[in-house]
Amino acid sequence: EADIYQTPRYLVIGTGKKITLECSQTMGHDKMYWYQQDPGMELHLIHYSYGVNSTEKGDLSSESTVSRIRTEHFPLTLESARPSHTSQYLCASSEFSLTDTQYFGPGTRLTVL
Amino acid sequence: AQSVTQLDSHVSVSEGTPVLLRCNYSSSYSPSLFWYVQHPNKGLQLLLKYTSAATLVKGINGFEAEFKKSETSFHLTKPSAHMSDAAEYFCVVSDSTGGFKTIFGAGTRLFVKA
Numbered sequence: 001e002a003d004i005y006q007t008p009r010y011l012v013i014g015t016g017k018k019i020t021l022e023c024s025q026t027m028g029h030d031k032m033y034w035y036q037q038d039p040g041m042e043l044h045l046i047h048y049s050y051g052v053n054s055t056e057k058g059d060l061s062s063e064s065t066v067s068r069i070r071t072e073h074f075p076l077t078l079e080s081a082r083p084s085h086t087s088q089y090l091c092a093s094s095e096f097s098l099t100d101t102q103y104f105g106p107g108t109r110l111t112v113l
Numbered sequence: 114a115q116s117v118t119q120l121d122s123h124v125s126v127s128e129g130t131p132v133l134l135r136c137n138y139s140s141s142y143s144p145s146l147f148w149y150v151q152h153p154n155k156g157l158q159l160l161l162k163y164t165s166a167a168t169l170v171k172g173i174n175g176f177e178a179e180f181k182k183s184e185t186s187f188h189l190t191k192p193s194a195h196m197s198d199a200a201e202y203f204c205v206v207s208d209s210t211g212g213f214k215t216i217f218g219a220g221t222r223l224f225v226k227a
Contacts, residue, residue, distance in 0.1 A: 004156075035217075042203065043157075043217040059214070090156060101147070102215075104156035 003027050006091050006105035013081055014113050021076045021108045023091030032074040033102060035090040036060060043090060049074060081112040115140050117206050119218035127226045132176075132191040134221045136204035139185060146187045147205040148178055151220075157203065163187065174198070199225045 004025040013019055025032070030051040035043040035058075045058030047066040055066050063085070064078050074093075078085055088109045092102040120135040138146065145164045149157040161172025168180045178189045187204060204218040 006156075033215075040220070040222075042219045045215055059216075092157075100145075101159050101162055102157075104149075104158070106154070106156045 004091065004093055004103050004105040006089075006108050008108060009106060010109050010111075012111045012113065015080075015082055017081050019078050019081055019110070021089055021091075021110070023074045023076070023105060024072050025074075025093045025103070025105075026072060027093060027095070027103065028071065029093035029095050029103070030071065031094040031097070031100070032068065033092040033094075034058070034064075034066060034074070034076050035092065036062065037088045037090055037107075039088075047076065081110075083112045086110060086112050115144070115206060115208065115214050115216050117204050117216050117218040119202075119204050119221045121221050122219065123222050123224065125224040125226065126194045128196055129193050132189070132194045132198065132223065134189040134202050134204075134223065136187045136189065136218060137185055138187060138204070138206045140206055140208055142208055144206045144208045146178075146180060147207070148172065148176070148187075148189050149203045149205060151201040151203065153200075160189070160202075194223075194225045196225050196227065199223055 007022045032049045034047040037043045044060035046062040049068040088107050090107045091105040094100040094102045116139045118137045147162045148160040151157045160176050161170045163170045163180045171177045176191045201220045203220050207215040
């Protein structure tokens with residue numbers, strides 16, 4: 001079982017609210033990732049990080065932002081949530097390279113009303 | 114351009130019969146290929162990965178996949194399905210040439226009948 005945690009697991013929130021999805025890993029991995037997954041659909045990479053103070057945008061454009069101040073922590077923030085942000089958000093990390101095995105957290109299912 | 118195609122959105126098998134989940138990919142260079150499994154309300158778990166070593170890759174829970182460059186395929190197989198194999202399976206291609214790219218397939222949902 002990988003040591004990567006996401007909170008909250010489920011979040012229902014109103015339009016316009018600011019939210020932060022937390023992701024933490026205790027494996028000391030440098031590389032971390034955020035994916036967005038709609039029900040029954042593939043995962044889309046929205047952000048990744050090579051290490052502390054590194055953040056990059058992924059393949060899918062997202063209005064969310066991320067930060068990487070500590071190795072173990074990679075939070076994702078939405079300044080003003082909208083119904084179009086309703087989705088599942090999965091966090092992952094890998095040890096060696098960006099193309100290495102990724103270890104996934106359980107996900108946060110976000111619903112914006 | 115890099116892409117992954119999982120040829121079946123749903124596969125249904127009876128318990129004890131073989132499983133075949135099909136995946137075709139395209140990549141300009143030598144990619145890394147992965148199969149992940151996702152059980153309901155869980156994160157993804159790695160089943161197996163190919164990184165230019167042996168073309169037949171063995172994974173966890175009796176799964177294996179064969180990398181066939183000439184067919185650009187990386188199909189996932191298991192000789193005998195178990196009820197606990199029912200889940201969503203994702204084929205993934207990844208390479209770092211020309212910038213980091215990891216592409217997930219759309220997923221194949223495996224149903225196992227008793």
